[in-house]
Amino acid sequence: MADSNVRPESMERITTEQLALKFIDEQIADIKAKVGDSKVLLALSGGVDSSVVAALLIKAIGKNLVCVHVNHGLLRKGEPEMVCQVFRDELGANLIYIDAVDRFLGLLEGVTDPEKKRHIIGEEFIKVFAEEAAKLEGIRYLGQGTIYPDILESEQGIKAHHNVGGLPPELNFELVEPVKLLYKDEVRVVGKALGLPDKMVFRQPFPGPGLGVRCPGAITRDRLEAVRESDAILREEFEKAGLAGKVWQYFTVVPDFKSTGIKDGKRAFEWLCIVRAINTVDVVECTVEPIEYDLMCRITDRITHEVPGINRVLYDYTPKPTGTVEYE
Numbered sequence: 001m002a003d004s005n006v007r008p009e010s011m012e013r014i015t016t017e018q019l020a021l022k023f024i025d026e027q028i029a030d031i032k033a034k035v036g037d038s039k040v041l042l043a044l045s046g047g048v049d050s051s052v053v054a055a056l057l058i059k060a061i062g063k064n065l066v067c068v069h070v071n072h073g074l075l076r077k078g079e080p081e082m083v084c085q086v087f088r089d090e091l092g093a094n095l096i097y098i099d100a101v102d103r104f105l106g107l108l109e110g111v112t113d114p115e116k117k118r119h120i121i122g123e124e125f126i127k128v129f130a131e132e133a134a135k136l137e138g139i140r141y142l143g144q145g146t147i148y149p150d151i152l153e154s155e156q157g158i159k160a161h162h163n164v165g166g167l168p169p170e171l172n173f174e175l176v177e178p179v180k181l182l183y184k185d186e187v188r189v190v191g192k193a194l195g196l197p198d199k200m201v202f203r204q205p206f207p208g209p210g211l212g213v214r215c216p217g218a219i220t221r222d223r224l225e226a227v228r229e230s231d232a233i234l235r236e237e238f239e240k241a242g243l244a245g246k247v248w249q250y251f252t253v254v255p256d257f258k259s260t261g262i263k264d265g266k267r268a269f270e271w272l273c274i275v276r277a278i279n280t281v282d283v284v285e286c287t288v289e290p291i292e293y294d295l296m297c298r299i300t301d302r303i304t305h306e307v308p309g310i311n312r313v314l315y316d317y318t319p320k321p322t323g324t325v326e327y328e
């Protein structure tokens, strides 16, 4: 495994399955040589990078990879189930699933400040992961889904690199980062070649604090469910319309605001749901996806009829700037 953090100029861009298979073979040999019979621990979020690292490590060391999937209650509908199905059932991973929903939502109760919410989620994630690591014996390495842009941004001082929840320093593991010299598009090609499902490989970006930043203000379980259900409907309709994988990022937000409406002939004082769909190259500036009128009507109809507590749907036409992608 290349221990250097510099991508050699001679390194060919991985654009085809054939090149990906060659990369996979090389990485498996390198991982085996480095890790031997030791165990590797990996925080598996279900994102592209950690999923590809997990699949590579499973091929290289099998059950000596211990994957930990923390459900903090802020994941999208079906996500924890998909991680368990793909990795435990299909790939035979040694996967520890941690249901930490009550723990996270309890700590977030009544917290309205967005940065405080982010901080609580990040800190707690590290705590839960470290607690789990402390229970395990014989772990020497930590797998990480670091990719090349993380290294470049970290070196340029743009952002401190800390992957999925960050490495708890007191754990003192050695790192295994098999995709650290790859760009995102290459990671996807490798993921496809490893046989991971498209919905994992071409997954849209999803923030670490998850749906927590799409439930503005203090998170309540009922409003969080409204975010999760409306997001699932939006994703389903985008998939049917052939927009999944084409639009950069799309999601719903349910602010803590109610308006008067009518349901079943009765006054319904309920939340509104905002739909956001944006395109970008670098996330510094974003344009709004021009959703077709008929599609937007279908999404509105489904969300207002299928999601309890929502009586209106709005489409956000704000580019970045002046808006940011997320609402918090």
Ligand code: XMP
Pocket: 118, 205, 206, 207, 208, 209, 249, 283, 320, 323, 324, 325, 326, 327, 328
């Ligand atoms: P903003 O809202 O800053 O979002 O325009 C730009 C991109 O970053 C994602 N995002 C986050 N990702 N932790 C993350 O891992 C965060 O706290 C966070 N906040 C925003 C956002 O989804 C978008 O892709």
